[in-house]
Amino acid sequence: MSKQTVFDKVNALEGLCSSSCQFLWDNPEVGGTEEKSANYMRKLLKDAGFTIVNEEKLPHAFYAEFGSGRPVIAILGEYDALPGLSQKVCPVREPVKDGAPGHGCGHNLLGSASVTAAIAMKQVMEQEKLPGTIRFYGCPEEELLCGKVKMAYYHMFDGCDCAIAWHPASSNMVVDQCYLASAYARFYFTGISSHAAFAPELGRSAMDAVELMNVGTNYLREHVISSARIHYSSDNCGFPPNIVPSKANAWYCVRAPKMSDVKSILDRIEKVARGAAMMTETEVEVKVEYGCCEMRPAHKFADVTHRVMTETPMPQYTAEELAFVKSMQDSLKPGAAEKDRASYGVAADAVLHDGVCARDLWKQVPNSASSDSGDVSYMMPMTSFTVANLPFGVAPHTWQSTALTGSSVGAKAALYAARVIAGVAYTLLTEPETTGAILKEFRDAHVEYTPMYTE
Numbered sequence: 001m002s003k004q005t006v007f008d009k010v011n012a013l014e015g016l017c018s019s020s021c022q023f024l025w026d027n028p029e030v031g032g033t034e035e036k037s038a039n040y041m042r043k044l045l046k047d048a049g050f051t052i053v054n055e056e057k058l059p060h061a062f063y064a065e066f067g068s069g070r071p072v073i074a075i076l077g078e079y080d081a082l083p084g085l086s087q088k089v090c091p092v093r094e095p096v097k098d099g100a101p102g103h104g105c106g107h108n109l110l111g112s113a114s115v116t117a118a119i120a121m122k123q124v125m126e127q128e129k130l131p132g133t134i135r136f137y138g139c140p141e142e143e144l145l146c147g148k149v150k151m152a153y154y155h156m157f158d159g160c161d162c163a164i165a166w167h168p169a170s171s172n173m174v175v176d177q178c179y180l181a182s183a184y185a186r187f188y189f190t191g192i193s194s195h196a197a198f199a200p201e202l203g204r205s206a207m208d209a210v211e212l213m214n215v216g217t218n219y220l221r222e223h224v225i226s227s228a229r230i231h232y233s234s235d236n237c238g239f240p241p242n243i244v245p246s247k248a249n250a251w252y253c254v255r256a257p258k259m260s261d262v263k264s265i266l267d268r269i270e271k272v273a274r275g276a277a278m279m280t281e282t283e284v285e286v287k288v289e290y291g292c293c294e295m296r297p298a299h300k301f302a303d304v305t306h307r308v309m310t311e312t313p314m315p316q317y318t319a320e321e322l323a324f325v326k327s328m329q330d331s332l333k334p335g336a337a338e339k340d341r342a343s344y345g346v347a348a349d350a351v352l353h354d355g356v357c358a359r360d361l362w363k364q365v366p367n368s369a370s371s372d373s374g375d376v377s378y379m380m381p382m383t384s385f386t387v388a389n390l391p392f393g394v395a396p397h398t399w400q401s402t403a404l405t406g407s408s409v410g411a412k413a414a415l416y417a418a419r420v421i422a423g424v425a426y427t428l429l430t431e432p433e434t435t436g437a438i439l440k441e442f443r444d445a446h447v448e449y450t451p452m453y454t455e
């Protein structure tokens with residue numbers, strides 16, 4: 001069987017792929033509430049002959065398995081939406097429902113393409129009697145950066161050899177190393193309440209401690225690596241100003257290029273918090289909620305993905321579809337597309353990326369987001385790529401992005417992604433020496449991993 005036959009199997013599932021994109025888009029569920037989306041995906045896979053494996057503690061997470069023996073290939077899928085991004089498929093801001101969620105990050109395409117590729121690969125494996133195992137991973141709560149961390153904590157990825165991930169974006173590109181590692185921590189301060197005017201000397205303010213902690217952290221900023229980011233919000237637990245507050249909390253998020261940097265910065269912030277508690281004679285309790293790792297490179301795996309991307313037929317858009325994409329770009333402020341065009345080295349009037357980026361172009365495209373897929377790359381070699389469904393200048397997490405992920409442009413981009421995933425999986429199943437080299441590169445790196453999550 002040639003790769004073209006694999007692509008044909010995927011193309012024959014175009015109806016399944018586009019109705020799945022549409023169903024998820026029509027039923028947007030934010031992280032933690034993905035019941036309909038997860039059940040829809042479970043049904044598609046069960047009907048196609050996969051065995052569904054659930055985890056009792058995580059109702060919206062699962063994996064669906066077909067085949068036996070190695071390699072065990074994980075295809076990652078997501079399906080959560082974003083709050084407040086409801087939007088019709090039209091070039092002006094017009095929600096389907098005011099204040100409702102919407103698929104502004106394109107996870108409707110992400111989940112659907114991955115399911116389509118998994119089902120197509122089952123057909124290919126049956127036809128060719130290929131040994132090996134395909135697993136589709138239904139991963140909830142990606143937007144909260146914790147779904148895959150929790151799945152790792154509950155050992156749902158045990159037994160996998162390698163993973164394939166993708167994301168809708170404004171280019172067709174292999175991504176070798178990206179995402180900032182991040183972690184969330186809460187600092188609970190406890191003091192002593194008192195009348196703020198009558199007996200302030202008897203009070204010990206937890207809010208003072210929070211304020212001093214934030215001031216201390218702002219001084220710390222100068223002495224951490226410049227690529228780190230520290231964000232916080234504070235909560236006075238509802239105390240009015242005429243009572244010395246006995247409770248107050250700070251909620252922190254730290255990001256940095258590597259998890260080791262995140263951990264060391266968090267340790268230093270904890271010292272600042274303990275100093276603030278000492279200054280104010282309050283107590284502090286620290287709870288690191290969860291964190292997700294940066295994406296580790298898997299160079300040999302990325303080589304394969306890049307090769308497959310260049311072999312895979314690109315989506316063909318109609319003049320009407322391209323005019324719609326252009327109208328979305330035109331809805332931006334003048335000049336908004338220039339930064340993207342410069343990063344990808346395309347023409348000054350380019351609208352939608354229509355080629356495949358050079359193998360190492362990812363190095364010159366700034367990426368300051370985080371994803372819990374990073375944790376998967378710490379457990380096994382993982383490849384990741386992006387597919388263009390957004391015109392240059394349109395960022396994810398915008399109403400324009402929701403409109404595009406609900407359009408036929410999004411569905412065609414998803415089908416291209418499914419062809420690439422299936423092509424990569426087919427290579428892994430039929431070229432044992434290539435797969436062996438990918439696994440060896442990961443083994444030789446001696447990566448250690450513990451999920452940063454507490455129940």
Ligand SMILES: [Zn+2]
Nearest residue numbers: 105106107167
């Ligand atoms: Zn996303």
